Amino acid sequence: MSRILALDYGTKRTGVAVTDEMQIIASPIDTFETSQLFTFLEKYLSQENVSDLVIGLPVKLSGEMNEVENHILKFIEKFSQLYPTIKIHRENEMFTSKMASQALISGGMKKKKREEKGSLDKISATIILQSFLSKK
Numbered sequence: 001m002s003r004i005l006a007l008d009y010g011t012k013r014t015g016v017a018v019t020d021e022m023q024i025i026a027s028p029i030d031t032f033e034t035s036q037l038f039t040f041l042e043k044y045l046s047q048e049n050v051s052d053l054v055i056g057l058p059v060k061l062s063g064e065m066n067e068v069e070n071h072i073l074k075f076i077e078k079f080s081q082l083y084p085t086i087k088i089h090r091e092n093e094m095f096t097s098k099m100a101s102q103a104l105i106s107g108g109m110k111k112k113k114r115e116e117k118g119s120l121d122k123i124s125a126t127i128i129l130q131s132f133l134s135k136k
Contacts, residue, residue: 002051005044006129008093008121009055009072010034015121017129021049023136026129028122038078045083053079053086054132056093056124091132093124 001021008015014037016029032040044050055076058066076088 002049004052004054004129004132005050006054006125006132007056008124008128009068009075010121011068011071013121015123015125016040017122017125019129019133023133026126026133028126031121041079050086052089054089054091054129056128057090059092089132091128093128
């Protein structure tokens with residue numbers, strides 16, 4: 001089988017997570033500067049068989065889209081041109097940062113380490129991916 005990749009896309013940093021080849025378990029990969037995201041993706045996608053990409057859908061409590069949505073749409077347009085065979089899915093990312101923070105606390109991560117934004121981003125991507133998998 002192939003893997004499913006997930007992104008917690010941000011204007012500065014993007015968290016990345018991936019499934020195992022059986023598409024059962026979501027695991028964090030890393031957090032990348034968003035400006036370097038396509039460099040990472042090019043290398044990763046040349047080495048791994050990825051069938052789907054899940055990108056967080058930044059919905060506010062009011063139901064409106066967060067400001068980052070315009071950036072995400074531009075990313076999706078470029079990604080789909082470069083990788084037309086990879087299916088793109090959107091998954092509501094509301095509360096993923098809070099859930100990621102709780103997961104880090106529960107896991108015993110020290111406060112100083114938790115305050116590094118990159119830790120939250122890759123865990124948020126994992127939560128987005130796990131949410132997608134649970135609906136599949």
